[in-house]
Amino acid sequence: MVVGIDVHKRSHAAALLDGNGVVLAALTIPNSLVGVERLLGWLNEHDAREAAIGIENAAGYGRLLCAALAAAGCEILNVPAWRTHRDRHEQGRGKSDPGDAVAIAHVVLRKREQLGPALEPELIRALALLEGLRRQSVYDRTQAIQRLRAIWTQVDPEGEARVIHCQRQRELRKLTRIAFGAGIAEQAAARCIRELAREIERLNDRIAALEHELEQLLRECGNPFADLAGAGATVAVALIAHSGDVRRFKDKGAYARFCGVAPIRCGSGRTADHHRLDRGGNRQLNAALHRIAVVQARVDPRAQAFLARKRAEGKTAREARRALKRHLANVVYRRLHAWAEIALPA
Template sequence: MIYCGVDWAESHHDVALVNDAGDLLAKRRILDNAEGYRVLMDLLVEYGDSPSDPIPVCIETSRGLLVALLNQGGRQVYAINPMAAARYRDRHGVSRKKSDPGDALVLANILRTDRHVHRPIPADTPQVRAVAILARAQQDAQWNRQQMSNQVRSMLREYYPAALDAFSTWTNPLCRPEAREILRLAPTPARAARLTRAQLCAALRRAGRQRGIEAEAERIKTVLRGDYARQAPEVEVAMGHQLLGLLLQLDAACTAADHLAEEAESAFRDHPDSTILLSFPGVGAQLGARILAELGDDRSRFADARSLKAYAGSAPITRASGKKHHVGRRMVKNDRLNHAGYLWSFAALTKSEGANAHYRARRERGDWHAAGLRHLFNRMIGQLYHCLQAGEVFEEHRAFPSSLKDAA
């Protein structure tokens, strides 16, 4: 048996091949381009790589063109965390020496000795990988949009509190097009105090508002002309220019988040597993895309439901030593899936009588709100595992039989 280790870098990669006895058979440095990839594939073929018996590869990343090339044809590619690889390096010497060819040899030996305790990169279809890219990008864009909104809000507090009061009745106000349109029209309190109701009505219409325009414009005009503390006129003008620059960035963040949300929902609905995910209470298109992105569609990825629960961070972890015994929440987990699980379980409370009854029972037993939601997520993700394996949709009476009986 031959094992391959690849020490990944930005411009080049170091490759090492070892056999079952730990003998170094070959080492090579390749460039991060098409020619370098061909050199690597030729090297693997030289040492017995074939479509029916591919050589397994160990590398410190799970993304990139090199990983995509190696993952083709049924080859098992193992992505090892760099921190774990550093611990393996210490097994071979105490001098703490380090080199790229040496790291490649360490990675190859990880497969030789401990391949059974590591999992290869899931064999997901290109369709679900596309959903993962769009769902994660949409989530990142949403976080970026909120960060830009917080920057605008912080700046308005320094010189323009009237704008915050004028938009306070709206949900997530600074991300709404009406607020950004009015701020572009009047980036300073002096200009805002001169706005007429007709100008405000026109701004609301340009932003896409269709109802209650006259009343909303009158309310905003009254607030903007209220009595507020002011900065010096020169300072107000300078901060108004800074606000316009931030608004350009916020506009781009809002546009990107909305565009990626549409693309992620479209890609998710085209996937066969979307029917099962959407059958669960509290799961919509965006949330379903995030869950599918982290689970993938490789049915052999998780050995059982317990493995999936541990991966999602919903299953508790036990730390016991002597007379000490502690059961707490899991810290090492898939953070994106865990975040989606919190939203999923919270939304399910109003969509499922059984989920609500289960949550209430946990609260009566002494769980806090977050612990009750985590326990509900732990149960529902186990149900999702069963449905995906069996190809069945969610059924309330089978998922929560006892809870529904108690609720009735």
């Protein structure tokens, strides 16, 4: 028997299937510890305590549920949303949470060996949370800078043009004391710029503190990319946080597909050897590999030789860089796999 659970912010829907895919029972529980107790009791009633449980969005709203079920000794598997598309279409028009739970259970029944654990290690979770907050803070700072410049340009375009890096501390100190004139609109603009400058200062402090904490965590757990050109602390954290435990991938090719750097076949007949760019995959991992590739193209002789060889084969500069990213995915996979054997629980 297998169980599929469709998780949401307030409630979860569960479906129990037998080995032939027949629905035996369904249940809806609240997203709380009380709901988890109800689910465990429901599994016991149907002699399904040993059933494999598939959860969609396990790292989001299903986090509490995953932790509680893992503590109870259940086998919890992560079901990516894209894997359930076929089963949802087979159900016809319309959508319901119990129907989604059945689709998730069907995926567990067919693809059990290809699914990874739903509950990521605590170290990966900690790095992912801190990395996500840092990335959001950087985005918020960029937005605040753009708003500040937009307002400043309306009042004093020449003064705004003279400042290149308004996020630096010296410029921010000046902006927190800026004044334009006695007009109501000028006073309002100055007030907005002063508030935005203070907001940028707060975000600078938060980003610096988060980067310090992430670097400390890297030192404690060991940085698998310490000697990899182009992979600074920020890039290393992104690679670890978004890759998770790479032992769940069957091979380096599956990891490259997850990163969105493996080319996709798109030919037929006389064009059977044609490939196209994969615009899917994890875009944060793709961006991290891109940054490494760009840096190595400037400073690493091995990467430069690799790119030159690809150019000699007739590839464009962009296609050669994509090939380098595909190669780097293999390098990252091997390093993360070796690191996981030491730093993460089996």
